[in-house]
Every structure is written in structure tokens, then in C-alpha cells.
Amino acid sequence: MPELPEVETIARGLHTRVSGDGIESIWLGGKPEPLKSPAHEIAATLEHTRILTVRRVGKHIVFDLAPNNVRSKKAQPAQAQWIVHLGMTGRLQVCDPQSEVLKHTHAILKLKSGRELRFVDPRRFGRLSVAHGFDAGGIEPLEVDLDRFINLFRGRKTPIKSALLNQKLLRGVGNIYADESLFRAGIRPRRRASTITRDQLAKLMTSVKEVLKEAIVLGGSSISDYVDADGEEGFFQLQHRVYGREGEPCLVCKTPIKRIVIAGRSSHYCLKCQK
DNA sequence: ACTATGTCCTGCGAGC
DNA sequence: TGCTCGCAGGACATAG
Numbered sequence: 152m153p154e155l156p157e158v159e160t161i162a163r164g165l166h167t168r169v170s171g172d173g174i175e176s177i178w179l180g181g182k183p184e185p186l187k188s189p190a191h192e193i194a195a196t197l198e199h200t201r202i203l204t205v206r207r208v209g210k211h212i213v214f215d216l217a218p219n220n221v222r223s224k225k226a227q228p229a230q231a232q233w234i235v236h237l238g239m240t241g242r243l244q245v246c247d248p249q250s251e252v253l254k255h256t257h258a259i260l261k262l263k264s265g266r267e268l269r270f271v272d273p274r275r276f277g278r279l280s281v282a283h284g285f286d287a288g289g290i291e292p293l294e295v296d297l298d299r300f301i302n303l304f305r306g307r308k309t310p311i312k313s314a315l316l317n318q319k320l321l322r323g324v325g326n327i328y329a330d331e332s333l334f335r336a337g338i339r340p341r342r343r344a345s346t347i348t349r350d351q352l353a354k355l356m357t358s359v360k361e362v363l364k365e366a367i368v369l370g371g372s373s374i375s376d377y378v379d380a381d382g383e384e385g386f387f388q389l390q391h392r393v394y395g396r397e398g399e400p401c402l403v404c405k406t407p408i409k410r411i412v413i414a415g416r417s418s419h420y421c422l423k424c425q426k
Numbered sequence: 427a428c429t430a431t432g433t434c435c436t437g438c439g440a441g442c
Numbered sequence: 443t444g445c446t447c448g449c450a451g452g453a454c455a456t457a458g
Contacts, residue, residue: 152451185435210452239451240436255436274435276452309429318453326451414430416451 153237155292155323155363159207160370161243166205168245173201173263174216179279180257185238185272187280196231196281197260209287209322211236212243229283238276244269289322292359300356304344311347312340313414315359324359327394328366330419332359334393339425340418341411393419 153161174197179190186193200216207213214233235243244253248267252259258270258279270279290299303320304311314320315329324332333340335358338351347355392402397410401421410419 154452236452238435238453272435273437274450276435278453307428313429316452415432417449 152239152325152327153210153241154325154328155207155210156328156366156370158210158212158237158323159367161237162205162207162212165212165243165245169202169262169266169268170204171202172266174198175261175263177261178259184257185275185277185279187234187278188282193233193279193281197233200231207323208285209289209291209318210325211285211287213285232282232285234278234280234282234285235270236278238272238274238278240274241270241272241277244271287322288319289317290320292321292323293363295321295356297353297356301349301352304347304352307344309344310341310413311338311344311355312416312418314344316414316416321359323363326416326418327391328359328362330394331362331392334420334425335362337425340413340420342426393421395419 177194177197179186179193184190188196197216200218203215203217205212205214212235214235216231216233218231235241237243245266245268248261248265252269253271255273255275256269256271257275257277260268262268270277290303295303304314307314309317312329312333315324315332316326330340332355336351336355338347338355393408396408396419398407400406401408401424404421404423406421406423408419409422410417412418
């Protein structure tokens with residue numbers, strides 16, 4: 152379940168592997184593919200371009216593309232981008248053309264280097280699209296300053312957990328890191344966002360950044376493991392303090408961790424440590 | 427303008 | 443052993 156740190160790690164790994172390579176052609180699988188842009192538009196935008204950079208924006212992976220045929224005298228359109236959202240189970244693998252095409256492979260790019268870049272996604276929550284001047288909305292949590300952070304939650308009656316998951320506010324925080332951040336900040340997930348004090352929000356912002364940074368560091372050491380074919384291996388895990396620990400003792404006070412459902416998502420917290 | 431809820435999709439593991 | 447069922451959850455559509 153890739154959230155910001157996982158996507159960051161994957162994007163970095165892909166950048167070292169495929170930036171500078173050319174895209175010769177793209178195959179898009181069967182009928183109802185997880186596409187946000189029409190297939191012909193994706194193909195037209197990608198084919199015969201070169202990958203300049205691969206980077207992360209929120210939970211999106213952005214491939215910046217350079218046109219190969221730059222002979223037009225007319226003004227060049229804004230730079231084209233291929234946008235990949237991994238959803239829950241999406242993977243991008245760089246592999247040899249001979250290697251077995253996995254079930255649920257939805258896209259295959261033939262690269263100039265002879266390798267292939269494949270998009271595999273069993274659950275099909277992932278999305279492929281193209282853009283010119285991509286804007287994901289929201290603010291990068293690792294770049295936000297305190298004033299803007301506090302502003303995000305002003306007047307919002309929704310539970311703070313839901314606000315953290317809202318990608319239009321902060322982009323990149325998902326279910327796991329939301330729970331972990333709230334635990335570190337001592338705030339219960341159901342607390343209405345607007346009722347949280349400045350000081351608590353300052354703590355929350357610090358916690359969010361800490362948790363994400365720690366996870367990125369952990370991921371950095373295992374890049375090579377899961378950009379590769381067998382992907383699954385090496386999905387790093389931050390030592391979760393609450394997520395997935397229902398009933399287990401809080402690592403601080405030994406109180407059993409509670410699990411509740413907020414907006415359809417499981418949420419974990421310590422009754423005693425979080426208020 | 428917000429907020430809450432349902433839906434998509436498949437694989438896996440718990441429980442009988 | 444083999445089956446059913448619930449759950450995982452990001453983003454969007456829809457309704458209130």
C-alpha cells in the first residue's frame with residue numbers, strides 16, 4: 152500500500168534506472184484498463200519520447216518526457232508527463248522482454264535500451280494518465296510550513312484522521328502514516344480538526360514529517376529490492392506503533408491498542424496516550 | 427462549501 | 443480439505 156515514502160522510494164529507484172532512456176512504443180492491455188486518459192492519448196504522448204526524470208508528486212509518480220522530434224518551428228507545448236498512480240497494489244517493473252508477463256499486467260513500454268517497463272496491478276486501483284504541467288493539488292507534507300499547515304484545518308469539522316487523508320489538503324499521507332502520526336502527536340483520530348489547538352497542530356506537523364522521513368530513510372536502503380521483477384520483496388515497514396496492532400499493548404503505556412472505523416478506514420490508537 | 431458514504435477490484439487468510 | 447466471507451484501502455461519485 153504505497154503512501155508517500157514508498158512512492159518516493161520507487162520514483163527514485165526508477166529514476167536511476169530509466170531516466171535518459173527512450174520510449175519506443177507502449178502496449179495497453181485488454182478492455183477496461185485503469186486509465187484516466189484515453190489509450191490513444193497516452194500512446195501518442197509517450198511514444199518516441201525520452202524520459203528526462205522520474206519523480207514523486209504526492210502519491211503520483213511523474214515521468215517528465217522530452218519530445219524526440221523537435222523540428223516544429225511552432226511553440227512547443229508545455230512539457231508532457233506520464234502520470235502513474237499505484238493505487239493499492241500497482242507495481243512498475245523494469246525487466247527483460249523475455250521475462251514472464253505477470254497476470255494483471257496492464258501496460259508494457261518498450262524502451263530504447265531493449266528493456267521493458269511494465270505496469271502490473273491486480274486490484275486495479277492504480278491509474279495511468281498523461282498531462283502537460285501536472286498539478287496534483289494539495290501541499291507536500293514535507294515542505295509545508297506551520298502557518299499553512301494550521302490553515303489547512305481551520306473550520307473543518309471532519310475528524311482529523313479524515314483531514315490528513317484528504318489529498319486536496321496534504322498530498323501523500325495515507326492510512327498507515329496518518330495513524331502513526333496521530334499517535335506520535337497524542338491526538339485521537341476522531342478529534343474534529345477545528346478543535347485542535349495550535350500547539351497540538353504544531354506537534355502533529357512535526358510528527359507527520361518525522362514519520363514520513365523515517366520511512367523514506369528505511370526505504371532508501373531497499374530500493375533495488377522491489378523496483379525489480381519480483382517487486383513484492385523488500386517493501387519496507389516502519390516499525391508501526393499503532394497501525395495493525397489492535398489489542399496489542401501500547402508500546403508506551405501497555406494499554407491495548409483500539410481499532411475503530413473512520414470514513415470506512417480502520418484507525419488505530421491508544422486510548423490513554425491520545426486525547 | 428463541506429461532509430459522509432458507497433463503490434471499485436482481487437487476493438488472502440480466518441473460521442467452520 | 444474446501445468453502446464462504448470479510449477485509450485491505452486511494453480516489454472519486456453521489457447524496458445530503
